[in-house]
Amino acid sequence: xxxxxxxxxxxxxxxxxxxxxxxxxxxxxxxxxxxxxxxxxxxxxxxxxxxxxxxxxxxxxxxxxxxxxxxxxxxxxxxxxxxxxxxxxxxxxxxxxxxxxxxxxxxxxxxxxxxxxxxxxxxxxxxxxxxxxxxxxxxxxxxxxxxxxxxxxxxxxxxxxxxxxxxxxxxxxxxxxxxxxxxxxxxxxxxxxxxxxxxxxxxxxxxxxxxxxxxxxxxxxxxxxxxxxxxxxxxxxxxxxxxxxxxxxxxxxxxxxxxxxxxxxxxxxxxxxxxxxxxxxxxxxxxxxxxxxxxxxxxxxx
Amino acid sequence: xxxxxxxxxxxxxxxxxxxxxxxxxxxxxxxxxxxxxxxxxxxxxxxxxxxxxxxxxxxxxxxxxxxxxxxxxxxxxxxxxxxxxxxxxxxxxxxxxxxxxxxxxxxxxxxxxxxxxxxxxxxxxxxxxxxxxxxxxxxxxxxxxxxxxxxxxxxxxxxxxxxxxxxxxxxxxxxxxxxxxxxxxxxxxxxxxxxxxxxxxxxxxxxxxxxxxxxxxxxxxxxxxxxxxxxxxxxxxxxxxxxxxxxxxxxxxxxxxxxxxxxxxxxxxxxx
Numbered sequence: 001x002x003x004x005x006x007x008x009x010x011x012x013x014x015x016x017x018x019x020x021x022x023x024x025x026x027x028x029x030x031x032x033x034x035x036x037x038x039x040x041x042x043x044x045x046x047x048x049x050x051x052x053x054x055x056x057x058x059x060x061x062x063x064x065x066x067x068x069x070x071x072x073x074x075x076x077x078x079x080x081x082x083x084x085x086x087x088x089x090x091x092x093x094x095x096x097x098x099x100x101x102x103x104x105x106x107x108x109x110x111x112x113x114x115x116x117x118x119x120x121x122x123x124x125x126x127x128x129x130x131x132x133x134x135x136x137x138x139x140x141x142x143x144x145x146x147x148x149x150x151x152x153x154x155x156x157x158x159x160x161x162x163x164x165x166x167x168x169x170x171x172x173x174x175x176x177x178x179x180x181x182x183x184x185x186x187x188x189x190x191x192x193x194x195x196x197x198x199x200x201x202x203x204x205x206x207x208x209x210x211x212x213x214x215x216x217x218x219x220x221x222x223x224x225x226x227x228x229x230x231x232x233x234x235x236x237x238x239x240x241x242x243x244x245x246x247x248x249x250x251x252x253x254x255x256x257x258x259x260x261x262x263x264x265x266x267x268x269x270x271x272x273x274x275x276x277x278x279x280x281x282x283x284x285x286x287x288x289x290x291x292x293x294x295x296x297x298x299x300x301x302x
Numbered sequence: 303x304x305x306x307x308x309x310x311x312x313x314x315x316x317x318x319x320x321x322x323x324x325x326x327x328x329x330x331x332x333x334x335x336x337x338x339x340x341x342x343x344x345x346x347x348x349x350x351x352x353x354x355x356x357x358x359x360x361x362x363x364x365x366x367x368x369x370x371x372x373x374x375x376x377x378x379x380x381x382x383x384x385x386x387x388x389x390x391x392x393x394x395x396x397x398x399x400x401x402x403x404x405x406x407x408x409x410x411x412x413x414x415x416x417x418x419x420x421x422x423x424x425x426x427x428x429x430x431x432x433x434x435x436x437x438x439x440x441x442x443x444x445x446x447x448x449x450x451x452x453x454x455x456x457x458x459x460x461x462x463x464x465x466x467x468x469x470x471x472x473x474x475x476x477x478x479x480x481x482x483x484x485x486x487x488x489x490x491x492x493x494x495x496x497x498x499x500x501x502x503x504x505x506x507x508x509x510x511x512x513x514x515x516x517x518x519x520x521x522x523x524x525x526x527x528x529x530x531x532x533x534x535x536x537x538x539x540x541x542x543x544x545x546x547x548x549x550x551x552x553x554x555x556x557x558x559x560x561x562x563x564x565x566x567x568x569x570x571x572x573x574x
Contacts, residue, residue, distance in 0.1 A: 297541060298347050300518035301354075 014157055017196050020188035020224055029219035032263055033256040039293070042255070046290050047085055048270065049254040050077055053286075054112055054243065054278045056091040058119075058211065064099045067092060071103035078287050081294075087283065088272040089142060093118070094135045101139035112142035112177070116167060119181070119210035121146035125163055132170040142175040143167070144243075146210060149184045152194060160194075164201035177205035177243055177276075182221045183213040191221055195228035199240045209246035211278065216246025219260055226264040242269070245278025251289040254282060313479070315339050315503065316486030318352035319496025330504070338479045341504035343512040346471065349500035350518050353442045353469040356497030361439045361467040365415035372411035372465060375492035379457075380404045382488060389480045390453060403457040409554050410461040417466070421560045425567070432570040437563040439467030440545065441520035444513045446506070446535075448526040452478035456485060459523045460499060462558035468521070471500045473513065475526070479503035506531070514538030521545040521562050525552075 037045055055074045057066060070090055078084040089110035090100055100111045113135040116128035132143055145167050151159040168176050178198040182191050198206050206225055209216035222244045229240050242265075244257050254277055261275055269275050288299040313336065314321035323329075326342035360368070379386070383400050390396035422436040443463040448455030452475040460470045474482030486501040502509065510527070513519060514535040522539060524532050524546050536546050547561045 295541075297515035297517055297538075298350065298512065300516075300542065302518075 010157055010161060013196065013200055014193055017189075017193045020192050022188055025188060025223055026220045029223045029260060032223075032259050033219055035256075035259050037255050037259070043290065043293050045255045045258050046251055046286050046293075049251070049258065049277060049286055050087055050283065051085050052272045052275055052277050053087040053283060054089045054091040054245070054276050055087045055283060056211070056245070056278050056280045058091070058093060058114060058280075062093060062096060064096070067096045067099045068103055071100055071109070073283070074109045075104070075107050077283055078290070081291075084287070084290065088276055091144060091278060094131060094138065094140070097135060097138040097140050110141040111139060112144055113138075113140040114144045114146075114179075114210075115140075116145040116163075118144070118146055118179075119212040121148045122150065125166065128163065129166055129170045132167050136170070136172055136174045140174055142177060142205075143171050144177045144179055144207060146179045146181060147194065147198065149181055152190075152197075153184075153186070157197060161197055161201045164198055164203060168202040175204045176202070177207045177241075178203040179207045179210055179245075180225075181210055181213060182208050182217075182225075183215045183246075188221065188224045191224050192228050195225050196232060199229070199232045199238070203240060205241040205243050205276070207243035207245055207276075207278065211246035211280075214247075217244040217248060219256060222257060223260055223264060226260060229269075230265055239268075239274060241274040241276070243276040243278055245276075248277055248279045249281050249285065251282070251286045254279075254286060311336075313338050313483045313503075315341055315345060316483070316490065316499070316501040317345065317349045318356075318500065319490065319494075321486070321490070324504070328504075332477050332479055336480065338483070338503050341502040341509060343509065345502055345504075346509055346512050346516070349471045349502060350442055350516055352497035353471050353500055354518055356495055357439075357441055357469045359495055360464075360469055360498045363467070365418070365467075368465060368467065369411045369414035371493045372407055372414065372461060375489055375494075376404050376407035376411065378488040378492050379407060379485070382484070385484060386453060386481055389484060390451075390478075399451050399454050403454045406454070406457050406461050406554055410465040410559065413556055413559060414465045417556060417559055420556060421563075421565075427569075430572055432572045433567065434570075435565050435567045437466065437560055438566045440562055440564055441468065442518060443468040443470050443562050444516075444519050444522040445470050445472040446510065446513075446522065446524050446526040446531075447472060447475050447482065449475045449477055453481040453485065455526060456482050456501075458552065458554075458558070459525055463523065463562050464494075464499065466559045466563045468562055469498050471513070471519070472502065473506060473509055473526070474501055474503045476504070476506050510535060511538060514544075515541055517542045519544055521547065523562065524548040 057070055074087045074090045086109050089112040091112040094113045097113050115132045115135045117123040147160050180194045185191050195206050229242055291299045324339040324341050325344050328340040329337040330340045386400045387396040418436050425433040427433040445459035447459050463470050482501055489499050515538040521544055524535055532548050539546050
């Protein structure tokens with residue numbers, strides 16, 4: 001458990017974060033995105049993408065019925081093909097955790113809940129801590145928290161750090177994913193800084209976006225975070241996971257993220273314990289592509 | 303004065319309202335000195351995707367509006383008569399073929415807002431229901447054009463499909479693809495929304511199996527298929543029970559439109 005460091009320590013941590021070469025990062029992400037993955041490797045990558053998926057519904061109009069349908073789909077994504085694996089987790093709002101827990105009991109699918117006044121994070125720390133505690137008590141295995149971007153952008157690193165530490169405490173045994181909301185951070189330098197800050201504060205995962213802001217996850221910004229995870233691992237020996245979320249809709253995009261992951265963090269990270277894809281509509285496209293590979297005919301979205 | 307240099311034309315596929323090269327970068331030379339794109343299965347996939355996206359909008363247009371757009375296609379085709387005659391090899395037969403193609407477009411344009419009255423029915427039923435049947439578009443239609451006549455065969459395939467509110471992915475004549483690609487330029491200036499008509503050129507044996515097996519294609523007009531191709535297409539089409547229409551006599555007929563439509567029956571309660 002990380003303890004709150006002095007301001008001096010945090011200053012040197014943040015001051016030690018090197019800046020990101022924007023052109024190089026975008027070029028590398030784009031060139032890795034062009035890699036062609038075919039046949040057996042493609043099937044393997046698509047099945048891995050399913051096993052890494054956090055099937056997400058974060059709408060104001062979510063109902064217990066919709067959660068039930070989502071859980072069914074999470075356990076058995078393709079009812080006609082039992083060889084398709086379950087997804088990693090379902091991701092939903094705290095008030096629906098109880099329903100999800102009920103449907104997912106006895107399966108490998110985890111329940112992830114957003115917390116800390118998702119998606120803005122603009123509320124009192126005590127409220128955020130209470131929300132997290134209640135979510136864990138309701139049965140959430142994983143908590144997706146958002147950082148206070150307002151504090152981060154105005155230089156209040158200490159506040160952001162302290163909040164993550166307190167939420168991590170409130171999580172107990174539940175895994176903590178820290179959403180940086182890269183679309184609001186403004187620069188790759190800030191993304192890298194926020195990544196290091198969150199990892200130093202004890203995050204189990206860092207996550208790109210809430211999915212409520214455009215741009216959400218992009219290959220370039222995910223690459224910046226992967227490099228931060230890699231460098232953090234080299235310095236401290238701690239393995240932190242990564243979750244790309246928002247705007248990932250096609251199987252092709254998902255495979256591109258896996259290529260980035262493999263080339264940056266290597267095979268150790270090619271597991272659902274260390275990498276996740278957060279998406280609501282991606283699964284259907286992945287299933288279509290799998291069926292295309294297995295049947296040899298292009299598929300219909302119907 | 304120096305002689306004018308030729309502006310050599312690069313023929314393109316017509317997919318999603320855009321003129322594109324094949325994603326495979328391949329071309330073939332059915333006519334000396336002219337490169338024609340040789341579409342791959344991925345071009346076909348892209349075309350079907352574009353068509354599917356365009357379907358709701360096109361099927362949702364009023365019948366009158368679809369007729370207006372088909373009529374405009376006839377106008378645009380007529381305006382480029384000489385170009386088509388040249389691409390068809392010149393002479394009186396070519397002129398007659400272009401005239402027939404224009405006529406076909408005008409003819410089907412006129413049918414759009416009359417079809418439901420002719421093909422639809424009010425059915426007498428023994429119960430307190432108002433029971434009626436109307437034709438509705440099927441969805442994405444693959445049109446396999448005849449090798450000859452290259453232009454008229456294609457127009458007779460796409461015009462009835464479009465008149466009924468379907469969207470089209472057309473495989474042009476393999477040996478005479480130029481009129482089809484020029485027809486795409488006509489269609490592009492006729493106000494069809496992007497993706498409603500897509501025209502692919504290339505080798506039929508490469509494309510037809512993928513079209514036949516594609517789960518998002520609802521019907522195939524196989525007028526241009528040989529007997530073996532037709533049998534193979536019918537077998538592949540069984541996967542999603544697509545309708546395969548073949549052996550039309552080439553006459554203009556409202557049944558060419560309804561062949562590619564589904565008859566929907568409504569049981570509307572009317573009380574006692």
